[in-house]
Amino acid sequence: MIKQVVTIVNPTGIHARPAANIAKLAGQYDATIKLAHKDKEVDAKSIIGIMSLAAQAGEEVCITAEGNQAEEAVQALVDLLSKPFAE
Amino acid sequence: MLQGIGVSPGLGIAQAVIYQQKKPVISAVKLEAEAVETEINKFKQAQAEAKQELLQIKKKVLQTAGKEKADIIEAQIMFLEDPAVADEIINLIKNGYNSAYSANQVIEAQAQMFENLPVPEMQERAVDMRDMGRRLINILLGRKEVNLSEITGDVVLIAHDLTPSDTAQLSKDKVAGIVTEVGSRTSHTAILARSLGIPAVVGIPGIVEQVGPGDLVVVDGNSGEVHVNPDQLKLNSFKKKREKLAFEQKELESLVNKEAVTANGIPVRIAANIGKLSDIIEAKKVGVREIGLFRTEFLYMDRNSLPSEEEQYRAYKQVVEAFPERVIIRTLDIGGDKELPYLKQAKELNPFLGKRAIRLTLAEKDLFKIQLRAILRASRHGNVGIMFPMIATMDELLAAKKLLEEVRAELETEGVVLTNPVEVGMMIETPAAALTADLFAKEVDFFSIGTNDLIQYTMAADRMNEQVAYLYQPTHPAITRLLEKVVQAAHAAGIWVGMCGEMAGNPQLTEHLLKLGLDELSMTRGAVLKVKQKVRQITL
Numbered sequence A: 001m002i003k004q005v006v007t008i009v010n011p012t013g014i015h016a017r018p019a020a021n022i023a024k025l026a027g028q029y030d031a032t033i034k035l036a037h038k039d040k041e042v043d044a045k046s047i048i049g050i051m052s053l054a055a056q057a058g059e060e061v062c063i064t065a066e067g068n069q070a071e072e073a074v075q076a077l078v079d080l081l082s083k084p085f086a087e
Numbered sequence B: 001m002l003q004g005i006g007v008s009p010g011l012g013i014a015q016a017v018i019y020q021q022k023k024p025v026i027s028a029v030k031l032e033a034e035a036v037e038t039e040i041n042k043f044k045q046a047q048a049e050a051k052q053e054l055l056q057i058k059k060k061v062l063q064t065a066g067k068e069k070a071d072i073i074e075a076q077i078m079f080l081e082d083p084a085v086a087d088e089i090i091n092l093i094k095n096g097y098n099s100a101y102s103a104n105q106v107i108e109a110q111a112q113m114f115e116n117l118p119v120p121e122m123q124e125r126a127v128d129m130r131d132m133g134r135r136l137i138n139i140l141l142g143r144k145e146v147n148l149s150e151i152t153g154d155v156v157l158i159a160h161d162l163t164p165s166d167t168a169q170l171s172k173d174k175v176a177g178i179v180t181e182v183g184s185r186t187s188h189t190a191i192l193a194r195s196l197g198i199p200a201v202v203g204i205p206g207i208v209e210q211v212g213p214g215d216l217v218v219v220d221g222n223s224g225e226v227h228v229n230p231d232q233l234k235l236n237s238f239k240k241k242r243e244k245l246a247f248e249q250k251e252l253e254s255l256v257n258k259e260a261v262t263a264n265g266i267p268v269r270i271a272a273n274i275g276k277l278s279d280i281i282e283a284k285k286v287g288v289r290e291i292g293l294f295r296t297e298f299l300y301m302d303r304n305s306l307p308s309e310e311e312q313y314r315a316y317k318q319v320v321e322a323f324p325e326r327v328i329i330r331t332l333d334i335g336g337d338k339e340l341p342y343l344k345q346a347k348e349l350n351p352f353l354g355k356r357a358i359r360l361t362l363a364e365k366d367l368f369k370i371q372l373r374a375i376l377r378a379s380r381h382g383n384v385g386i387m388f389p390m391i392a393t394m395d396e397l398l399a400a401k402k403l404l405e406e407v408r409a410e411l412e413t414e415g416v417v418l419t420n421p422v423e424v425g426m427m428i429e430t431p432a433a434a435l436t437a438d439l440f441a442k443e444v445d446f447f448s449i450g451t452n453d454l455i456q457y458t459m460a461a462d463r464m465n466e467q468v469a470y471l472y473q474p475t476h477p478a479i480t481r482l483l484e485k486v487v488q489a490a491h492a493a494g495i496w497v498g499m500c501g502e503m504a505g506n507p508q509l510t511e512h513l514l515k516l517g518l519d520e521l522s523m524t525r526g527a528v529l530k531v532k533q534k535v536r537q538i539t540l
Helices: A016-026 A047-052 A070-081 B033-064 B067-081 B083-094 B099-115 B125-141 B188-196 B232-253 B279-285 B309-322 B358-363 B365-381 B394-413 B431-435 B451-459 B466-471 B477-493 B507-516 B525-537
Strands: A002-007 A032-037 A040-043 A060-066 B005-008 B011-019 B155-159 B175-180 B200-202 B216-220 B225-228 B269-274 B290-295 B326-330 B384-388 B423-428 B446-449 B496-499 B520-523
Touching: A002 A070, A016 A047, A016 A070, A016 B067, A032 A070, A040 A047, A047 B067, A047 B083, A047 B099, A060 A070, B005 B188, B011 B175, B011 B232, B033 B067, B033 B083, B033 B099, B033 B125, B067 B083, B067 B125, B083 B099, B099 B125, B155 B216, B175 B188, B175 B216, B188 B200, B200 B216, B216 B232, B232 B525, B269 B279, B269 B525, B279 B309, B279 B525, B290 B309, B290 B520, B309 B326, B309 B365, B326 B423, B358 B365, B358 B394, B365 B384, B365 B394, B384 B394, B384 B446, B394 B423, B423 B431, B431 B451, B431 B477, B446 B477, B451 B477, B477 B496, B477 B507, B507 B525, B520 B525
Parallel strands: B011 B155, B155 B175, B175 B200, B269 B290, B269 B520, B290 B326, B326 B384, B384 B423, B423 B446, B446 B496, B496 B520
Antiparallel strands: A002 A060, A032 A040, A032 A060, B005 B200, B011 B216, B216 B225
């Protein structure tokens, strides 16, 4: 299992549009990908799950992936999460 | 007569269509084991059908209301296909429940999840979730609702509230007016009605029960009045008023591309005040070519931390490129009635006389420099002016200018080439600045008079306090003398002087202001055509 923690830098946190971007990106990989924030873990391919985290700027999110392309998936999500989202 | 809140101007007169989104009755039905497979397929078909409908709506919204609204519909499509919805519904069906019941359970649970999130922006997503759910469940139950896109003829639409996908299907040709039971100026219905130019009134509880289909309804989006089945005499006067409004509107619209010149041929610069990026399109619609006041506060508000230089740069660049003629960017005017939670400002007894605008930014130099850097970088893309708010003393102006020069030098060391000249100006909104305008005029490229504050500070009357509202007098001799002094000081020094307070957008004062010698009038976009019309009638 691949695992990495990132800090959210997008000033308004992960709201609707960033959540959509994350879910779309995660959906391109076969691996089972999860996002964990505080004591909650959700499916990274679910926009609803990601939005339910209500993750704010400065908070940490843990990305884990298992299966095919797990490593690439985690890397791609780290890249997306560790920069401000284009609005 | 029913009184509501007018949220979109204009007068609509037509027969009522009651748009009732009655919640369907959904009962739980236990399925036989062999029926499960069929039920799952039924759900999948309905899901595909709902997706097709939403894609159609999205396409239409993209053309009529823009990308932001289309994204809301896109989110509904994503909800529909999300594993947290689709997989959960299938799971419930596998447990032996009918599809409509399963869908309702799952979608309602997700909507409630959104409502309980600590972020307001996320709570609103519950509306989108339920909007999507209603569509899906109607398909599963084979239920037909009044389809808003199939409305023919001229109608006044009466509803409890309109959802995003409802309003997306409205058009001005078919809907003469909208009345809803709930809502506010900033609610979804209000924003869309304004952008479509449909008169609308919100906040009349019980209207859905009081009005029957076919009743004749008059909607006055200016006053917020709604009249049901008025007598012939009243109806005639409403019709006359509607004709008059339509005629005036047409007259105004014919001025969009005409020049703002007086009857004797003297050109007048009419500019717009804007405060967010979506104002760009609105200002362009009324033919505005320059921005006399770009308020930058929106970048700083409703968030938990300061906007980055990059974020500000991108926003400024967008406006600067949209109005190549000129964009005056005002540096942060926070404090007073606007607070930023992350700045930890001390509570003040008299915030309008406290640490606001330039007083605050000079104390928070890091914040100020980031903004100045972003503005200077954006100046490479057009014709930019920087304007400092609330200047009262020369020291403040010189300190701000010095910081600007420091920032410019830093950027140049970093290799950022700044070739376009940048005008540096100040707001005249304190009586102190107005009275010493001759001294300030030697240090700046322009003045812009902020009359809202200048009047309240000169008359010592809080403009938000209704009990002293009578003192808010734009044409009081004290104000007129200050304006004269400022204009003379500017012209003696060879710089231009504009006005960006509400006074500039009042057509009744246009002649007064032009006679005083103002070079530019900057106003909310709603006033632009009316002031232009006035300018064209005046002989100076």
